[in-house]
Amino acid sequence: xxxxxxxxxxxxxxxxxxxxxxxxxxxxxxxxxxxxxxxxxxxxxxxxxxxxxxxxxxxxxxxxxxxxxxxxxxxxxxxxxxxxxxxxxxxxxxxxxxxxxxxxxxxxxxxxxxxxxxxxxxxxxxxxxxxxxxxxxxxxxxxxxxxxxxxxxxxxxxxxxxxxxxxxxxxxxxxxxxxxxxxxxxxxxxxxxxxxxxxxxxxxxxxxxxxxxxxxxxxxxxxxxxxxxxxxxxxxxxxxxxxxxxxxxxxxxxxxxxxxxxxxxxxxxxxxxxxxxxxxxxxxxxxx
Amino acid sequence: xxxxxxxxxxxxxxxxxxxxxxxxxxxxxxxxxxxxxxxxxxxxxxxxxxxxxxxxxxxxxxxxxxxxxxxxxxxxxxxxxxxxxxxxxxxxxxxxxxxxxxxxxxxxxxxxxxxxxxxxxxxxxxxxxxxxxxxxxxxxxxxxxxxxxxxxxxxxxxxxxxxxxxxxxxxxxxxxxxxxxxxxxxxxxxxxxxxxxxxxxxxxxxxxxxxxxxxx
Numbered sequence: 137x138x139x140x141x142x143x144x145x146x147x148x149x150x151x152x153x154x155x156x157x158x159x160x161x162x163x164x165x166x167x168x169x170x171x172x173x174x175x176x177x178x179x180x181x182x183x184x185x186x187x188x189x190x191x192x193x194x195x196x197x198x199x200x201x202x203x204x205x206x207x208x209x210x211x212x213x214x215x216x217x218x219x220x221x222x223x224x225x226x227x228x229x230x231x232x233x234x235x236x237x238x239x240x241x242x243x244x245x246x247x248x249x250x251x252x253x254x255x256x257x258x259x260x261x262x263x264x265x266x267x268x269x270x271x272x273x274x275x276x277x278x279x280x281x282x283x284x285x286x287x288x289x290x291x292x293x294x295x296x297x298x299x300x301x302x303x304x305x306x307x308x309x310x311x312x313x314x315x316x317x318x319x320x321x322x323x324x325x326x327x328x329x330x331x332x333x334x335x336x337x338x339x340x341x342x343x344x345x346x347x348x349x350x351x352x353x354x355x356x357x358x359x360x361x362x363x364x365x366x367x368x369x370x371x372x373x374x375x376x377x378x379x380x381x382x383x384x385x386x387x388x389x390x391x392x393x394x395x396x397x398x399x400x401x402x403x404x405x406x407x408x409x410x411x412x413x414x415x416x417x418x419x420x421x422x423x424x
Numbered sequence: 425x426x427x428x429x430x431x432x433x434x435x436x437x438x439x440x441x442x443x444x445x446x447x448x449x450x451x452x453x454x455x456x457x458x459x460x461x462x463x464x465x466x467x468x469x470x471x472x473x474x475x476x477x478x479x480x481x482x483x484x485x486x487x488x489x490x491x492x493x494x495x496x497x498x499x500x501x502x503x504x505x506x507x508x509x510x511x512x513x514x515x516x517x518x519x520x521x522x523x524x525x526x527x528x529x530x531x532x533x534x535x536x537x538x539x540x541x542x543x544x545x546x547x548x549x550x551x552x553x554x555x556x557x558x559x560x561x562x563x564x565x566x567x568x569x570x571x572x573x574x575x576x577x578x579x580x581x582x583x584x585x586x587x588x589x590x591x592x593x594x595x596x597x598x599x600x601x602x603x604x605x606x607x608x609x610x611x612x613x614x615x616x617x618x619x620x621x622x623x624x625x626x627x628x629x630x631x632x633x634x635x636x637x638x639x640x
Contacts, residue, residue: 140531144600243602342513344472345577347528348495 144351146305155359160328160420162363164166167370169316174375174404176309179382181397187302194295196356197226198279199287201384206230212284219274221263228257255286265276270299317411322366324415326423332357332423333356341422353420355405357413364412368405375401425449425580425612426471428638430480443480448614449530450580453607455623456616458633464616466581467633471614472504473497485580499615502530505574505582505611509589511566513558519545520554520568526577527578544572548602564595571602581612596622 152159198216200209206229217225228236233254234245245252260279261272272295279288332339342352376396383393426448434440441463448454456464469475470482473489480559482489487500506512513522520541524605527537545551558566574582584603588596596601600622618622632639 137531138535140528142534143528259595272490318573337512338514339526341514342529343498343513344501344506345502345529345573346498348498351498 138214138349144354145358147355148237148362151331151335151355151359152218152362153336155327157292157325157329159363162323163367165323166320166364166367166398168414169319169366169375170371170408171374171378172237172403173309173313173316174371174401175314177400177404178375178379178397179394180305182394183302183305185395187298188300190298191261191262191264194262194290196276196288196290196319197288198260198277198285199259200255201286202255204256204284206256208284212282213258215282216258216260216279216285219275219278221271222260223263224261226259230256231253233257238407239368242285270295272296272299286330300394317407319407320411321415321418324363324412327363328356328360328416328419329423331356332419342387346409349424356420357416360412360416360419361409364378364409365405368408371408372401372405401402425485426614427483427508428470428480429483431470431477431482432468432476432479433466433469433475435463435469435475437461440466440636441470441638444638445480446631446640448581448612448636451584451607451610451612453604453613453628454615454627454631455622456633457620458612458616458618462618462633463636464618464633465585467615467638468506468585468616471581471583472501472532475476498529502526502577503580504576505579506523507567507570507574507582507584507587509586511520511570513556513566513569513573513592515558518555518557519561519572521557523547523573523576524570526573528617530577540576541572544576548572562595564598566597567591568602570608571599575606577610579611581614582606584613584615586617587615588617588619593622619640 188195197245206227209229210227213225213227217221228388233256234252236242237245237254245254255274262275264270272290272292276288279285302404313394339352379394386392386394428444428446431444432440432442444467452590458464462476462479462620466475470489471484473482473484473487475490476482484500485503487496492500508599516526523541523544524537527540532540542554545554548571550565550572552567552571553561553565556571561569567590570638571582571584571587582603587599587603591599596619604626615623615628630639
């Protein structure tokens with residue numbers, strides 16, 4: 137069994153070597169095309185890290201109605217904290233609001249107005265879903281529906297800008313990856329088809345001596361998978377060059393550096409190999 | 425071992441076979457004669473089930489043409505060795521590698537493959553050609569390699585389709601003698617040829633195909 141497997145793998149490598157010019161063209165095409173996906177994924181992962189930091193700064197301030205006292209405010213904070221998407225809600229009592237006023241304006245509100253008109257409130261932090269846009273508006277609507285809430289303030293423009301770019305970037309990378317993976321399937325499929333045409337003599341002899349369809353197909357599958365594997369390694373190498381080049385460029389005006397994401401690259405190598413398998417399967421099913 | 429029962433079949437430019445009924449027993453040496461295009465290739469293709477009869481049934485060992493499943497055809501072919509006029513060798517592989525192919529298909533271990541291939545090379549007298557490419561061999565030697573490839577898997581029967589068609593008289597005689605030797609060791613041989621003078625008076629059973637009719 138192992139001997140047969142080793143023989144078939146060696147036949148796959150031999151077949152790859154026989155069609156080396158076509159294979160090299162395929163590997164180069166996959167490598168260069170997929171390098172954009174790998175690079176985008178690495179950049180995406182880096183941007184994702186930056187966006188997570190930005191998201192940690194998202195702060196929602198909720199002001200309660202003037203007639204809400206501190207006890208009622210604490211109840212409202214509990215109620216708001218239970219809303220889906222909210223990570224934490226902390227109470228700002230009327231007294232704490234006065235302290236904040238003094239810190240920010242340097243004046244004591246009692247000295248100015250002889251009373252404290254500031255309402256109690258709450259400061260909220262949102263949960264941060266990874267690789268997904270935060271939907272702010274539904275959360276705001278739910279908070280506004282809570283009886284006793286007077287106003288919700290947040291950095292609406294900044295948040296919507298960050299979330300829109302975040303979503304747009306991932307949509308673009310996903311579309312690019314889908315197109316390139318589809319291209320990989322077609323490219324591998326065509327290369328294997330050429331290889332099948334070039335090996336008609338071997339296929340005929342194998343069938344005459346009693347080889348099963350699976351036996352005849354296996355080396356071509358190996359060939360396609362190897363092309364995908366080498367193509368993805370080339371993509372990893374090229375994208376590493378992109379990352380280093382980008383870091384050099386970034387070093388001219390910022391201290392920020394892209395970090396090479398080995399896990400992301402390994403995952404993409406696996407995905408490309410899988411789609412190469414699909415392409416090979418398509419060719420052998422169709423032409424053998 | 426091989427039975428044709430009212431078999432009719434046409435294939436390509438061959439005249440085909442009409443209503444043929446006969447049996448071939450294990451260990452027989454049968455010579456199928458007839459002019460080019462008479463249906464000899466059709467006859468052999470029916471045996472290794474590359475084509476199927478339009479009427480009647482062909483039985484080879486336990487496999488019946490009207491019942492065999494597609495997945496069992498490779499199993500049948502593992503019991504049949506084939507030799508062709510144009511040798512059908514892989515030009516980029518050594519003699520050893522060409523002969524080893526059927527053993528790899530059978531899943532024989534690497535060590536055993538080496539042993540079996542070298543045994544058959546020695547038996548057919550071409551061990552010294554082990555590492556040569558087919559292009560480095562004469563026509564006669566290439567046909568012996570083809571014969572070795574058929575023989576290495578110990579088949580029940582060897583089907584030889586015009587095995588001497590591309591050979592000079594001396595090489596032809598050598599191939600015929602090797603086929604006889606293989607037959608003496610118990611393997612049935614079915615040889616198709618249009619060269620009657622080469623095979624007459626050698627004590628074979630003859631089957632003649634004329635205009636699709638098989639005369640036994």
